[in-house]
């Protein structure tokens with residue numbers, strides 16, 4: 057069966073991923089020079105939280121809906137920025153039930169000097185995404201292709217700055233974890249300073265830990281440093297060894313922008329506070345090198 061993100065749109069993992077993505081884009085925007093945003097597994101860009109698939113799982117009720125209803129004026133900028141972006145996109149789409157995926161969040165945040173490429177393998181999802189993109193702009197591209205394969209086409213890029221989001225479905229968990237390792241190495245071989253953000257599911261903590269170590273140990277050595285800096289941000293809402301399925305959400309970031317880990321250490325506990333309603337989870341930001 058083909059993976060359909062509509063069943064999961066707006067869940068706690070999406071919220072964690074999208075707050076992080078937006079903060080990374082803002083961090084890269086601190087320099088005037090443009091960058092390329094490469095989203096290797098883009099999805100359809102926009103989801104309807106009242107669509108049958110979404111209503112059936114009701115995952116957004118325990119994700120974005122909780123965050124919106126708990127919203128406070130004294131929250132960290134990164135969470136407020138995300139909620140403001142969500143509101144602006146809903147206004148633009150004239151729909152309060154719309155939930156933006158990574159492409160629409162990225163489009164709302166990139167500047168005229170930046171470019172974005174969104175790759176999606178399913179024709180149906182790609183078609184929806186393609187229709188959402190600005191028509192006149194050659195700096196935003198949607199491709200119906202294999203995101204892993206297209207890395208070598210798009211990198212290295214002329215700007216020599218890039219943010220690569222790798223967000224596969226992990227339907228075949230072992231294959232996707234392995235493919236992500238290869239893709240991260242490929243990105244860094246082509247552009248050693250690229251910021252790479254990899255989303256990963258936390259099902260069993262031991263497996264996740266092994267994978268993180270393996271990935272880090274296989275990365276190519278950067279030309280001027282001993283190793284590529286790496287951090288992870290993890291949020292789990294069930295004990296990391298329970299049999300629920302998806303216990304937690306992880307973001308592994310290679311070449312993290314300056315001080316992003318310190319900012320994460322402020323916003324992540326707030327996401328946990330709101331999303332971990334049963335108080336069985338946790339949150340941690342780690343340096344991996």
Ligand SMILES: C[S@@+](CC[C@H](N)C(=O)[O-])C[C@H]1O[C@@H](n2cnc3c(N)ncnc32)[C@H](O)[C@@H]1O
Pocket residue numbers: 059061073096097098099100101156157158159175176177178181201202203204223224225
């Ligand atoms: C988790 S969803 C992406 C969600 C999206 N990044 C977001 O945050 O809104 C994963 C997507 O990857 C697509 N996909 C699966 N294998 C792929 C591949 N090899 N290349 C590109 N897209 C792929 C799936 O069809 C699905 O839409």
